[in-house]
Amino acid sequence: MKKLFSRFYMGLIFLFLYAPIAVLIFFSFNQSKSRSVFTGFTLNWYREMLRDDMLMTSLKNTLIVAVLSSVIATLIGTLAAIGISRMKKRVRTVVMNVTYIPVINPDIVIGVSMMLLFVLGTRLLGLELGFWSILIAHITFSLPYVILNVLPKLRQMDHNLYEAALDLGCRRHQAIWKVVLPEILPGVVSGLFMAFTFSLDDFIVTYFTSGSSSFQTLPITIYSMTRKPVSPKINAMFTLLFLVVLLILIFVNLRDSRLEKREQERSSI
Amino acid sequence: MEHEIIRLEHIDVSYDGEKVLSDLNLSIRDREFVTLLGPSGCGKTTTLRCIGGFTRPETGKVWFDGQDITDLPPDKRQVNTVFQRYALFPHLNVFDNIAFGLKLKKLPKDEIRQRVLQMLELVNLKGFDRRRIEQLSGGQQQRVAIARALINRPRVLLLDEPLGALDLKLRKEMQTELKMIQKQMGITFVYVTHDQEEALTMSDTVVVMNDGEIQQIGTPEDIYNEPKNAFVADFIGDNNIFDGIMRRDFLVSFGGSDWDCVDRGFPADGPVDVVIRPEDVKVVPTQQGMVCGVVENTVFKGVHYEMTVEINGLHWVIQSTDCAPVGSTIGIQVDPNEIHIMEKLFSGDKNICYGTITDAHTVSFFGGEVSFTRPDIDLPKGSRVRLTISPHDIEIVSADKSHAVGFLESVVYKGAYNECILYAYAIDAPIMIYSQNDEQVATDIPFRFDFEKIEVVPCDGEGQS
Numbered sequence: 001m002k003k004l005f006s007r008f009y010m011g012l013i014f015l016f017l018y019a020p021i022a023v024l025i026f027f028s029f030n031q032s033k034s035r036s037v038f039t040g041f042t043l044n045w046y047r048e049m050l051r052d053d054m055l056m057t058s059l060k061n062t063l064i065v066a067v068l069s070s071v072i073a074t075l076i077g078t079l080a081a082i083g084i085s086r087m088k089k090r091v092r093t094v095v096m097n098v099t100y101i102p103v104i105n106p107d108i109v110i111g112v113s114m115m116l117l118f119v120l121g122t123r124l125l126g127l128e129l130g131f132w133s134i135l136i137a138h139i140t141f142s143l144p145y146v147i148l149n150v151l152p153k154l155r156q157m158d159h160n161l162y163e164a165a166l167d168l169g170c171r172r173h174q175a176i177w178k179v180v181l182p183e184i185l186p187g188v189v190s191g192l193f194m195a196f197t198f199s200l201d202d203f204i205v206t207y208f209t210s211g212s213s214s215f216q217t218l219p220i221t222i223y224s225m226t227r228k229p230v231s232p233k234i235n236a237m238f239t240l241l242f243l244v245v246l247l248i249l250i251f252v253n254l255r256d257s258r259l260e261k262r263e264q265e266r267s268s269i
Numbered sequence: 270m271e272h273e274i275i276r277l278e279h280i281d282v283s284y285d286g287e288k289v290l291s292d293l294n295l296s297i298r299d300r301e302f303v304t305l306l307g308p309s310g311c312g313k314t315t316t317l318r319c320i321g322g323f324t325r326p327e328t329g330k331v332w333f334d335g336q337d338i339t340d341l342p343p344d345k346r347q348v349n350t351v352f353q354r355y356a357l358f359p360h361l362n363v364f365d366n367i368a369f370g371l372k373l374k375k376l377p378k379d380e381i382r383q384r385v386l387q388m389l390e391l392v393n394l395k396g397f398d399r400r401r402i403e404q405l406s407g408g409q410q411q412r413v414a415i416a417r418a419l420i421n422r423p424r425v426l427l428l429d430e431p432l433g434a435l436d437l438k439l440r441k442e443m444q445t446e447l448k449m450i451q452k453q454m455g456i457t458f459v460y461v462t463h464d465q466e467e468a469l470t471m472s473d474t475v476v477v478m479n480d481g482e483i484q485q486i487g488t489p490e491d492i493y494n495e496p497k498n499a500f501v502a503d504f505i506g507d508n509n510i511f512d513g514i515m516r517r518d519f520l521v522s523f524g525g526s527d528w529d530c531v532d533r534g535f536p537a538d539g540p541v542d543v544v545i546r547p548e549d550v551k552v553v554p555t556q557q558g559m560v561c562g563v564v565e566n567t568v569f570k571g572v573h574y575e576m577t578v579e580i581n582g583l584h585w586v587i588q589s590t591d592c593a594p595v596g597s598t599i600g601i602q603v604d605p606n607e608i609h610i611m612e613k614l615f616s617g618d619k620n621i622c623y624g625t626i627t628d629a630h631t632v633s634f635f636g637g638e639v640s641f642t643r644p645d646i647d648l649p650k651g652s653r654v655r656l657t658i659s660p661h662d663i664e665i666v667s668a669d670k671s672h673a674v675g676f677l678e679s680v681v682y683k684g685a686y687n688e689c690i691l692y693a694y695a696i697d698a699p700i701m702i703y704s705q706n707d708e709q710v711a712t713d714i715p716f717r718f719d720f721e722k723i724e725v726v727p728c729d730g731e732g733q734s
Contacts, residue, residue: 088285160356163323166343167350168370168421182360262403 021242028235035232049233058221059237062200065131065217069138070195076139077146077195078188082176084147085154103144110141111208118209129211137209138202142195149194153187154180186259193252197245271299274424274457275320280329282315282481287676289315290481293329297459297474299424302451304460304468307478308504310711313461314353316478317427320459321350334424349418350427354434355410357402363389363413364398370421388416391450408439415450425457432467444471465505469493477501480678480692480711498611499542499688503681506546507575509585511684512618513543513610521610524684525581526560528603532610540618542611542681547575547588549607558600564593583684614679615690615701620658622696623728626650632725636695639672641720648727657724660703663716665689671715675700677708691716 031040049055084095102110118133161183165175181188203219210220218241222234275297282290290312297303305313318324319331322343331339338346349370357366365372367388371381389395392412402410411431418426431447432440448471451458462468468475469489477484477492477500485497496502499510513523518533523543535541555561562580574592578585578599585601593599624634626648633640634656648654668674675691678699682688686703691714693700708714 158354158356160352160354161358163321163343164350164352164356164358165369166323167321167348168417169344169373171344172342174373179358182358 024235025239025242028232028239030232033229033232045231045233045236048231049236052233054216054221055218055233055237058216058218061131061215062218065135065138065206066196066199069135069142069199070192072135073139073142073195074146074188074192077143077191078150078181078184080143081147081150081154081184082180085151099144099147102141103148107141107202107204110137111205114140114205115208115211118211128213129209130213130215133209133211134206134215134217137205138199141202141205142198145194145198146188146191149191150184150187153184157183186255189255190252193248197248200241200245271301273297274299274334275459276332277316277319278330278332280316280319280326280331282312282319282324282326288481290319290326293481293483295476295483295486297425297457299457300455302448302458302460302471302473303476304462304472304474305476305478306462306465306468306504307484308463308710311478312481313463313478314429315481317350317429317459317461320425321348321427322346347424348427349421349423349425351411351414351418351429351431353429353431355414357410357413357417359402361402362398363394363400363402363405366402366413367398367417367420369417384420385416388420391419391453392416393446407434408443411435411443415447419450419454423456425459426451428458428460430461430463432462440467447471469505477504479504496544496609496611499544499614499681500679502542502544502609502611507586509543509545509547509550509684510681511543511545511583512613512688513541515539515541515610519605521608524560524583528559528608529605530608530610531605532608535610535612540613542613544609544611545585545603545607547586548573549603550585550587550589551602551604552576552587552589552591552593553600553602555598555600557602559602561598561600564595564597564599567592567595585684614681615688615699618660618701620660620663620700622656622658624654624656624725626652626654632656635673635693636697638695639718641718641723643720643725646725653728654725655728657726658700658718659722660688660701662719662722663700663702664719665702665704665706665708665714666717668715670717672717674713674715677710677712677714680708680710689714 026038027035028045029041029043030038031042031044084092084099087095114133114137115129118129118136122128122133157180161179162175165179166172170178201219202217203223206217206220207223210216216224218237222237225231225234273296275295277293277295280290280293281288293312293316295316305316307313315324319326322338322341322345326339329339330337333346333348358369361369364385367385368381371384385398389398392415394409394412394416397405397409402413405413414431428447432443435443444467447458460468460471469492472489474486475489475492476486479500485492485501487495492501492505496505496508502508502510511523513521515535515537516522516527517537518535519530521528521530521532521541521543560580562578562585564576564578565584566577568575569592570588573588573590576587576589576593578587578601580601587601622634624632626646627633627640628642628650630644630646631640631642632646632654673693673695675693678690678692680687680689683703686705687707689702689704689708690699691702692698702716
């Protein structure tokens with residue numbers, strides 16, 4: 001009885017979580033434009049989505065920004081984490097608190113403050129808001145997540161490993177590349193994926209930092225489309241997006257559980 | 270005798286303002302097996318790190334084969350290290366771990382392969398080259414770490430407590446093996462350990478360290494037979510160490526009686542440390558004994574019995590092949606040759622401090638950090654006083670009840686109490702405390718004074734704090 005109830009409860013939670021997505025996927029295959037009556041199966045909306053230049057361009061823009069910003073943030077963040085881990089305790093605490101600020105700050109505050117900064121900057125340099133400002137903003141808000149993913153791995157690492165590499169003839173940068181990086185790689189990869197997904201679905205910060213330029217990311221385009229009656233091709237787009245995120249998630253989880261298993265093997269000896 | 274390969278000159282190192290090594294001087298000869306021996310926190314690992322290039326001394330120089338290498342980074346030194354927890358690279362297998370140094374030197378693949386296999390043979394790990402590091406036992410990891418360091422053909426191998434994580438039987442095996450490898454390779458080993466037995470069995474030269482300073486350098490025989498002070502005597506074996514007074518040349522008084530000895534040159538009636546090894550005490554019938562005592566405890570140790578005997582309030586450790594039952598009275602004899610007299614670690618047998626009268630009946634001392642009021646002190650305000658504090662009248666207490674804090678430099682059991690020497694921060698000088706408890710050296714220890722028993726006399730001008 002108790003077991004039955006707990007199953008039911010769990011089912012209820014999953015229902016609440018996934019019902020909206022299920023409805024969205026379901027109606028992306030609907031023949032009519034209606035959002036309540038299912039009139040028959042079709043892949044029409046997917047075809048139309050692919051034909052829609054504006055949607056495709058903004059999808060491309062989103063991916064460019066997401067890939068570039070996550071890679072750059074991972075690069076800077078990993079180096080920053082290595083630096084932070086070497087700091088003296090007091091300085092490290094201060095730097096870590098500063099690092100946390102963007103994580104706890106509401107997106108709207110980051111977005112507006114970035115906009116103000118960029119407007120000031122572009123005035124002085126005579127540039128316009130657009131791709132560059134969005135990219136910089138995305139790098140900025142992804143950075144803490146990379147640092148927070150890499151730092152624990154550095155803490156776990158035996159510091160003697162780095163010294164052993166030096167001892168065996170590595171220059172400092174070689175030691176980091178050949179010994180430290182392989183050790184912290186799981187953290188670096190998680191950081192990269194996190195940065196990528198955050199960039200992918202960011203709306204608020206992008207909205208404020210894109211200015212009046214024609215460079216639009218997917219969330220912005222969709223938002224502007226919702227002002228008119230929404231075409232079901234957006235459903236199709238969301239379905240694809242959801243699948244991509246799901247795949248990344250499954251990949252990351254599989255990798256984590258594999259690493260955990262290896263770690264257990266290591267400690268059992 | 271081989272020529273000198275490493276010389277440390279006036280080395281000073283501190284971490285976060287705490288001095289770890291002070292004015293350390295050490296010379297190591299080529300092909301020598303040198304052991305740095307001392308309790309944890311004595312600076313032996315830091316000394317090793319200075320040679321390896323991982324710690325840069327604040328002052329002083331490191332010489333290698335006549336060259337100044339103080340500023341040379343670790344990768345440029347002809348020295349390799351076996352780290353305490355091995356520090357093997359987990360993402361590489363055994364072969365790649367050992368080949369790491371040679372690959373950096375871009376040697377031809379064939380040569381690398383050949384040398385790695387040769388090394389695996391040397392450390393008895395033939396056929397292990399494809400294993401992952403996590404599949405190896407502690408002892409095997411240890412061997413890989415040694416092979417990884419030795420394959421670079423260093424002139425000097427540094428080993429930081431390499432056997433610390435192994436069980437006793439494996440330790441003994443590895444000790445012999447390491448010694449063999451050192452002979453075979455014909456290179457210098459600098460070995461760090463806190464295990465005195467390990468140091469005595471393996472080394473050509475033992476360097477006993479405490480509190481960032483070298484206490485004694487010598488062959489294992491020297492260190493064992495002629496310890497230079499009570500710290501070395503205590504650290505090297507279960508010696509009896511007592512506080513004594515040198516009456517005159519060849520006569521020392523301790524434990525309530527006078528003893529003939531063979532030492533001279535100490536000031537008459539000056540305090541000294543007396544060291545007697547447990548195996549040098551002869552158990553005899555009471556009427557023949559120089560002194561008599563009651564057996565408190567006996568433990569069978571395989572070759573002999575180890576007894577604790579109380580004689581005039583002092584607890585003696587005595588090793589004998591005959592067992593005397595607990596509670597029985599026995600006599601003991603000690604040959605004058607076996608009574609070793611040493612200068613005390615602490616100058617004098619009382620703590621002397623200087624203070625000021627700050628108020629009526631109130632004395633402030635210890636750099637002004639401690640003050641107390643006692644009605645019998647009746648001196649004009651502002652006058653200087655000298656305080657004499659017996660080591661018995663300072664107590665080690667918990668932090669909330671303490672008057673001051675000191676850094677514990679050494680603890681030596683003196684037959685009835687532990688003689689603790691602390692570096693007191695407030696006066697920038699050592700103080701001595703007799704305690705019944707065992708304390709951890711190289712830690713901060715809070716203590717309090719028994720104000721009632723402090724002797725206060727006026728003085729003029731002498732002393733600054």
